Amino acid sequence: MTNQTTTKPLFETFTSDKLNLPNRTVMAPMTRGFSPGNVPDEEVAAYYRRRAENEVGLIITEGTGIDHPASVSGANIPVFHGEKALNGWADVVKEVHEAGGKIAPQLWHVGMTRSKGDLPNEEAQPVGPSGLSLDGEKVNEPLSTEEVEALVESYAKAAADAKRIGFDAIEIHGAHGYLIDQFFWGNTNKRTDRYGGDFVKRTQFAVEIVEACRREVGEDFPIIFRFSQWKMNDFQAKLVNNPDELERFLQPLVEAGVDIFHCSTRRFWEPEFEGSDLNLAGWTKKLSGKPVISVGSVGLDGVFTDFSGAGTASLDGLVDKLDRDEFDLVAIGRSLLMDPAWVKKVHEGRVDDLLAFNKEALQKLY
Incomplete structure (x- = not known):
């Protein structure tokens, strides 16, 4: 048993102009691959419901593919189009809401990380801003302007x-080197039209997506945007190198209508730029004026890109940063894969009961 006052900042309410949450915890989006035929079923709905029942403030679903033949790789990755899949997601929403939770889908396109011949559409070619893999190799032709639109x-x-x-x-x-991030990153975006150029001009695709989503959902519906410096093939990659560049990168996205930034790092405690203890989320909040979600190996002693397993770790450093208002919300990933009750246990001071992450958690829906 630990003193609950030490984790008190995690359990303060979150209030913004468009989103109110009972606490500061978020379930991080994590690809699971348990949706047969790309349709989330009752087991997926129950999986998310268990987190809502155990006090997760906001659930962000695993990445779910937009309506494009090459948006996902795999027959069991959920999509977000078509009657069957959308009915499946409606059931997920119903279960989460019945348990008192809130939920957002993560809208996704994998871009050039998809291999030729991948299911569910074997004939669909991977697409990207310049037809380049993350390693810079030409795979196919760049997307046309009409295809981007x-x-x-x-x-x-x-x-x-x-x-x-x-x-x-x-x-x-x-984030992470998927389609939108491939437009952000100079290694994969060599375009010379309005979707290419310097790191500010390379935000144009994302800006148009945010603006188009805002047009559809109206002014009062929250839009969260997740971005990262690191890519799946390059953990040291940088979109921006200093706070000035980050501010210039964020500004078009703020103006387009992003309400909350989800700032993906592999280790939340690592400073983003020299001369400051602020992580990427801390800098993003300071420079954008928007609420931010921090993430990266929360509650564990091993970084999340190593899926061999990890032990539990103290939350003191995390809570200190939250208490200092460096960020607003905290996304928990692997800790919640294995232990649906992780948030409730922390709230009740039962940290000795927290389960360590085991790679077996990837094989089933706990």
Whole structure:
């Protein structure tokens, strides 16, 4: 048993102009691959419900594919289009809401990380701003302007569907080297039209997506945007190198209508720039004026890109940063995979009962 006052900042209410939550905890989006035929079923709904029953403030779903033939890789990755899949997601929303929770879908397109021949659409080619893999190798032709504009509309359609079936917000996945991030990153975006150029001009695709989603959902519906410096193939990658560049990168996204930034790092405690203890979320909050979600190996002693397992770790450093208002919300990933009651246990001071992360958690829906 530990003193609950030490974790008190985690359990203060969160209030913004569009989103109110009972505490500061967020379930991080984590790809699971348990949706047969790309449709989330009752087991997926029950999986999310268990987190809502155990006091998770906001659930962000695993990445779910927008309406494009190459949006996901795999027959069991959920999509966010078509009657069957959307009915499945409506059931997820119903279960989470019945348990008193709030939930947002993460809208996703994997871009050039998809391999040729991947299910569910084996004939669909991977697409990206310049047809380049994350390693810079040419795989196919760049997307045409018309194709980019059609992708923007697919995100907007997903946003409209999310609101219609009862979700509480949306998260747009612009991180980790997937499609939107491929437009951000100079290694994969060599375009010379309006979607290319310097790191500010490379935000244009994301800006148009946010604007199109806002048009569909209205002014009062929360739009969360997730971004990262690191990529799946390069943990040291940088979109920006200093606070000035970060501010210039964020400004177009703020103006487009992002309400909350989800700042993905591998270790939340690492400073983003020299000369300051602030992490990426801390700097993003300071420079954008928007609420932010911090994430990265929360509650564990091993970084999340190593899935071999990890022990539990003290929350003191996390709570200190939250208490100093460096960030507003905390996303928990692997800790919640294994232990649906992680948040409730922390709230009740039962940290000795927390389960360590084990790679077996990836094989089933706890």
